[in-house]
Amino acid sequence: MRVIYTVFCFLLLLNVCMVQAEPISLSLSGQESSPLKVYQNVPIKITNTFQASLYDLTVSKPALSKELLSVAEFFPGQSFDLSFPKVGDYEICFSREKNEVRTCRDLNVLKRIFAQYPSITKKSAS
Numbered sequence: 001m002r003v004i005y006t007v008f009c010f011l012l013l014l015n016v017c018m019v020q021a022e023p024i025s026l027s028l029s030g031q032e033s034s035p036l037k038v039y040q041n042v043p044i045k046i047t048n049t050f051q052a053s054l055y056d057l058t059v060s061k062p063a064l065s066k067e068l069l070s071v072a073e074f075f076p077g078q079s080f081d082l083s084f085p086k087v088g089d090y091e092i093c094f095s096r097e098k099n100e101v102r103t104c105r106d107l108n109v110l111k112r113i114f115a116q117y118p119s120i121t122k123k124s125a126s
Contacts, residue, residue, distance in 0.1 A: 035106035040087050042112060047079035056102065057094040084109040 038044050048054055053076060059069040069082070074094065084090060086109070093104040 035108040
C-alpha cells in the first residue's frame with residue numbers, strides 16, 4: 001500500500017512540475033465581449049497569430065489603473081509567457097496600426113483550487 005501511495009505522490013508531483021503555458025489567442029473573432037478565463041499562477045502563452053505586427057500591447061489591471069506590461073511592437077509569430085499571481089480582472093489591449101484605436105480583451109483570473117485527497121492509513125490485521 002505504501003508503494004502505491006508513493007507512486008501516486010510522485011505522479012502528482014510530476015504533473016505539477018511539468019505545467020506548460022496554455023496558449024491564448026488575441027483573435028478578433030467576435031468573442032471579445034466574453035472574458036478569457038485563466039487560473040492564478042498558471043502560465044499562459046500570448047502569441048501574435050496575425051500576419052502583421054501589433055502595436056502598443058499592454059497588460060493592465062483596470063481596477064487599479066495599473067499597467068503591468070507594455071510592448072511597443074509585437075511582431076508576427078512572436079510570443080511570451082505570462083502568469084498572474086493575484087486573482088481579479090485584467091485587460092490585454094493592442095492596436096493593429098500605430099496610433100490607432102485599440103482592441104481590448106478581458107481576462108478573468110480565477111483562484112486555482114487543488115483537490116484534497118483523503119489520507120491513506122494502513123489497517124492493522126486483526
